[in-house]
Amino acid sequence: MFFGRRRFLKQSVALTGALALAQNVPKAPKALARPPLDPATLTPFVDPLPIPPVARSSGRRTVPGQAALEVPYYRLAMRQFEAKVHRDLKPTRMWGFGANFPGPTLETRSGQGLLVEWANELPGSHFLPIDHGIHGAEADKPQVRAVIHLHGGKVPPGSDGYPENWYAPGQSATYFYPNAQDAATLWYHDHTLGINRLNVYAGLLGLFVIRDSVEDSLHLPSKEYEIPLVICDRMFDKDGQLYYPVSENPRGPWVSEFAGDAFLLNGKLFPYLEVQPRSYRFRVLNGSNSRFLDLKLANGQEFHQIGSDQGLLPAPVPVKDLQLAPAERADVIIDFSGHGGQQIILKSESFEMMQFRVSGEAVPARVSLPASLRSVPRIPEASAIRTRELALVEIDDPVARPVRMLLNNSRWSDPITENPVLNSVEIWNLVNTSDDSHPIHLHLVRFQVLDRRNFERFTYQSRGVLQFTGPLTPPEPNEMGWKDTVQAHAGMVTRIIARFEGYVGRYVWHCHILEHEDNEMMRPYEVVIDK
Ligand code: C2O
Ligand code: CU
Ligand code: CU
Numbered sequence: 001m002f003f004g005r006r007r008f009l010k011q012s013v014a015l016t017g018a019l020a021l022a023q024n025v026p027k028a029p030k031a032l033a034r035p036p037l038d039p040a041t042l043t044p045f046v047d048p049l050p051i052p053p054v055a056r057s058s059g060r061r062t063v064p065g066q067a068a069l070e071v072p073y074y075r076l077a078m079r080q081f082e083a084k085v086h087r088d089l090k091p092t093r094m095w096g097f098g099a100n101f102p103g104p105t106l107e108t109r110s111g112q113g114l115l116v117e118w119a120n121e122l123p124g125s126h127f128l129p130i131d132h133g134i135h136g137a138e139a140d141k142p143q144v145r146a147v148i149h150l151h152g153g154k155v156p157p158g159s160d161g162y163p164e165n166w167y168a169p170g171q172s173a174t175y176f177y178p179n180a181q182d183a184a185t186l187w188y189h190d191h192t193l194g195i196n197r198l199n200v201y202a203g204l205l206g207l208f209v210i211r212d213s214v215e216d217s218l219h220l221p222s223k224e225y226e227i228p229l230v231i232c233d234r235m236f237d238k239d240g241q242l243y244y245p246v247s248e249n250p251r252g253p254w255v256s257e258f259a260g261d262a263f264l265l266n267g268k269l270f271p272y273l274e275v276q277p278r279s280y281r282f283r284v285l286n287g288s289n290s291r292f293l294d295l296k297l298a299n300g301q302e303f304h305q306i307g308s309d310q311g312l313l314p315a316p317v318p319v320k321d322l323q324l325a326p327a328e329r330a331d332v333i334i335d336f337s338g339h340g341g342q343q344i345i346l347k348s349e350s351f352e353m354m355q356f357r358v359s360g361e362a363v364p365a366r367v368s369l370p371a372s373l374r375s376v377p378r379i380p381e382a383s384a385i386r387t388r389e390l391a392l393v394e395i396d397d398p399v400a401r402p403v404r405m406l407l408n409n410s411r412w413s414d415p416i417t418e419n420p421v422l423n424s425v426e427i428w429n430l431v432n433t434s435d436d437s438h439p440i441h442l443h444l445v446r447f448q449v450l451d452r453r454n455f456e457r458f459t460y461q462s463r464g465v466l467q468f469t470g471p472l473t474p475p476e477p478n479e480m481g482w483k484d485t486v487q488a489h490a491g492m493v494t495r496i497i498a499r500f501e502g503y504v505g506r507y508v509w510h511c512h513i514l515e516h517e518d519n520e521m522m523r524p525y526e527v528v529i530d531k
Contacts, residue, residue, distance in 0.1 A: 154180060
């Protein structure tokens with residue numbers, strides 16, 4: 001387990017405790033307006049796992065500025081709607097795309113671009129608690145704002161969903177996704193400055209799948225045997241409505257982390273999935289705001305991870321216990337053969353999340369998993385022209401309550417400091433001085449994890465000197481593929497290496513704990529032309 005001590009505590013306690021700890025307030029948390037729902041009182045496994053619909057294009061259009069290029073055009077409208085998250089709960093008010101949470105899955109192939117018009121058709125007021133003291137969420141801004149980012153997409157800057165490029169209801173933005181990248185499970189989600197955590201919590205997210213010929217040649221389980229699995233933790237009240245905690249300070253409702261006790265899998269609590277006794281492929285996304293998932297099958301069964309954020313791993317990695325930080329993806333193969341007639345529970349830590357019902361029918365002999373999947377050549381460290389040391393810092397008030405989180409001791413509005421040259425390779429040393437693991441994400445690029453190493457925090461904080469206290473830890477086997485989000489563990493320097501290719505322009509890098517990202521743990525960066 002890599003969780004920092006604080007996160008471990010936070011995620012291990014029940015509802016009330018979780019609230020108090022999430023706010024780091026020793027006193028009782030602010031009471032819910034309506035009584036909270038204890039998910040343990042719900043009958044589990046009564047709703048089938050929904051599969052998000054695949055988005056349908058409405059014709060083809062010319063890419064703006066590229067007259068010769070015509071690509072499929074999609075229009076996805078963000079709307080408020082009601083959905084049943086469990087058989088025995090009243091419908092839940094949510095935000096989504098069309099009337100879907102998760103939104104429709106966009107499907108394409110490597111090199112086949114597409115256009116999406118992201119239309120904001122949300123109502124005029126937000127149903128979650130905005131903190132107007134947070135940068136970018138001031139009271140003079142419209143309450144409801146949205147801008148969509150394709151997480152993991154190699155996208156021109158104007159289509160990346162820059163957090164300040166939000167727009168109000170009635171407006172829309174059309175983005176071009178070239179998809180000139182390897183097969184991978186990407187996802188789209190809101191990225192609005194200052195209220196991103198609330199918009200995503202309300203439901204503004206969906207999957208975006210890129211396929212390619214390398215993947216085709218592996219003959220992995222496909223069609224009805226390939227299942228998307230979007231996992232998000234939430235809290236509900238007894239009326240089945242989403243609850244998002246607030247701090248005890250009415251002028252600053254922001255909380256530093258969120259740990260819910262109810263897990264939505266493709267939008268349902270405790271779903272079940274009927275499977276045959278054969279191999280299935282699951283594209284798993286941790287779409288939670290803050291929670292690190294720790295996935296395992298309750299029968300102790302081993303499964304295989306074949307892909308991570310940016311596509312296939314070099315080889316399948318056997319796992320019994322899979323840690324996924326917010327925004328990380330895992331492509332896994334679960335083999336149910338030999339388990340005919342059984343019911344297998346998928347858990348995260350001690351939470352039972354869903355049930356697989358394995359049928360007793362006979363199915364064709366098992367197809368074995370290829371021994372190697374895709375070559376992932378390591379970027380030589382010597383090719384890096386620059387190494388940056390970037391501190392991850394938590395600022396606390398005098399009674400040790402987090403006030404904000406910083407990257408490189410800078411705020412969002414400070415001048416740009418990370419300005420890699422187009423096509424150059426850089427190493428980023430993420431120096432985590434805090435007590436929490438932070439999932440750090442870079443837009444535009446894919447990177448590799450080099451290693452991690454413990455350091456002496458006091459020496460670093462007082463004198464700025466990096467003093468290592470442990471040996472280099474190599475990446476985990478399931479971190480040997482291309483990544484776009486990395487777990488930077490507490491008290492460690494996590495080194496990543498990337499080539500900044502694709503486009504010149506302004507992007508962002510940030511912690512993907514949305515509560516942190518919203519409160520200054522996000523920085524612009526700019527890819528520049530060498531002068
Ligand atoms: Cu998942 Cu900046 O995004
Ligand atoms: Cu991203
Ligand atoms: Cu963080």
